Amino acid sequence: MIELDNAGYSYGGAEIFSALDLSLAPGSFHFLTGPSGAGKTTLLKLCYGELIATGGQVRLFGQDARALGRDQVAQMRRRIGVVHQDCQFLDHLSVAENIALPLTVSNRAAHPNDVTDLLGWVGLTRQANQRPPELSGGERQRAALARAVIMSPDVILADEPTGNVDWEMSQRLLSLLVELNKMGKTVLIATHDLSLIRTAKSQISARVLRLKDRKLQLAGADL
Numbered sequence: 001m002i003e004l005d006n007a008g009y010s011y012g013g014a015e016i017f018s019a020l021d022l023s024l025a026p027g028s029f030h031f032l033t034g035p036s037g038a039g040k041t042t043l044l045k046l047c048y049g050e051l052i053a054t055g056g057q058v059r060l061f062g063q064d065a066r067a068l069g070r071d072q073v074a075q076m077r078r079r080i081g082v083v084h085q086d087c088q089f090l091d092h093l094s095v096a097e098n099i100a101l102p103l104t105v106s107n108r109a110a111h112p113n114d115v116t117d118l119l120g121w122v123g124l125t126r127q128a129n130q131r132p133p134e135l136s137g138g139e140r141q142r143a144a145l146a147r148a149v150i151m152s153p154d155v156i157l158a159d160e161p162t163g164n165v166d167w168e169m170s171q172r173l174l175s176l177l178v179e180l181n182k183m184g185k186t187v188l189i190a191t192h193d194l195s196l197i198r199t200a201k202s203q204i205s206a207r208v209l210r211l212k213d214r215k216l217q218l219a220g221a222d223l
């Protein structure tokens with residue numbers, strides 16, 4: 001679904017990583033870990049076409065990301081749900097409106113049932129009409145997850161989806177992502193949280209990748 005072949009990325013002259021290979025097969029579950037600043041967010045951005053590799057090739061659903069026109073990128077992004085590290089809500093809209101936003105911007109009418117179902121799924125029915133700044137950290141992360149899946153994407157990329165939440169909430173978020181994977185979705189989670197990875201590995205078959213010193217490696221079995 002998403003393949004990086006000898007891919008590299010540099011901001012200006014500063015190389016973040018190079019010669020990186022990655023294949024996200026349909027229905028797979030991956031974790032991406034590594035020190036702060038190693039390039040995890042940058043790698044995720046290559047995976048959803050926000051950034052274009054400065055070396056090698058990235059293929060999104062079989063197409064070279066570099067060759068995609070603006071409309072094709074927009075179309076392809078509907079197949080990839082992204083949970084951003086900082087959630088990126090529009091604070092003047094309600095939680096329900098934020099969740100429906102991907103439908104609204106793609107000119108698809110938000111079906112009230114879809115939003116209601118998703119609010120229930122992430123446990124935010126009561127907060128539907130609140131504004132994002134009124135939510136707790138865990139509620140914001142769950143709303144971001146609901147927004148990422150409203151378009152029924154094939155792939156979910158989550159950047160630190162359990163950052164700033166307690167253990168119980170991180171388990172709850174993980175169980176939602178595992179549920180999506182069991183429905184056949186491809187999932188990639190960037191995280192520093194090794195206990196989250198250990199819990200996930202006791203539930204599902206997940207590959208753990210470590211980005212360090214500009215290279216991507218399979219993490220050891222000790223994780």
Ligand SMILES: Nc1ncnc2c1ncn2[C@@H]1O[C@H](COP(=O)(O)OP(=O)(O)OP(=O)(O)O)[C@@H](O)[C@H]1O
Nearest residue numbers: 011012016034035036037038039040041042043085
């Ligand atoms: N727009 C940008 N322009 C220049 N440098 C950038 C830009 N975005 C990120 N960087 C740099 O690229 C490097 C990798 O950043 P990135 O956010 O991908 O790392 P990360 O592994 O996700 O970090 P963290 O775990 O702290 O979120 C960092 O040194 C960062 O300062």
